[in-house]
Amino acid sequence: MGFYCKKKAPASKGAELKKKLDRVFSQYIRLRDMLPGTTLFRCISCNKVYPIGEADCGHYINRKHMSTRFSEVNCHAQCRQCNRFDEGNMSGYRLGLVRMYGETRVAYLEAQKYETRKYGDYEYEELIRHYKKEIARMLEERGEKITVLSKKIGVKI
Numbered sequence: 001m002g003f004y005c006k007k008k009a010p011a012s013k014g015a016e017l018k019k020k021l022d023r024v025f026s027q028y029i030r031l032r033d034m035l036p037g038t039t040l041f042r043c044i045s046c047n048k049v050y051p052i053g054e055a056d057c058g059h060y061i062n063r064k065h066m067s068t069r070f071s072e073v074n075c076h077a078q079c080r081q082c083n084r085f086d087e088g089n090m091s092g093y094r095l096g097l098v099r100m101y102g103e104t105r106v107a108y109l110e111a112q113k114y115e116t117r118k119y120g121d122y123e124y125e126e127l128i129r130h131y132k133k134e135i136a137r138m139l140e141e142r143g144e145k146i147t148v149l150s151k152k153i154g155v156k157i
């Protein structure tokens, strides 16, 4: 029996902000990758087209690496088959990235993985604000609502 009574520490503000940024950033990436004039997306890894409501925000370099967790080059709309059942379909993901950004940019991203990156609360708050604004802008431009990301319906009529 321990002498000290340890209370479980409440989740820190940083952890809460990180979670919030994860959610907002994922919404941003999926909206960004919606094909123009549709509510569809093309999976970065398998190149197939699906309704945006079935997209995940897939990380090329695992999201445990903070240096690339919120990189717009590292994250793309990905189908659930690739993201959840095919361990991210990494060879397909890399091909998709090279097609989009070129080999040099992808190699740079891969090197970035080993950098140390820490976010302060203020930075999180700024990024959340930034991406919320971007989301609102994209939704307005496309005449869509955020629920488009949870709908299963495909082509807009």
Ligand SMILES: [Zn+2]
Pocket (backbone or CB within 6 Å): 043, 044, 045, 046, 047, 048, 078, 079, 080, 081, 082, 083, 089
């Ligand atoms: Zn896929």
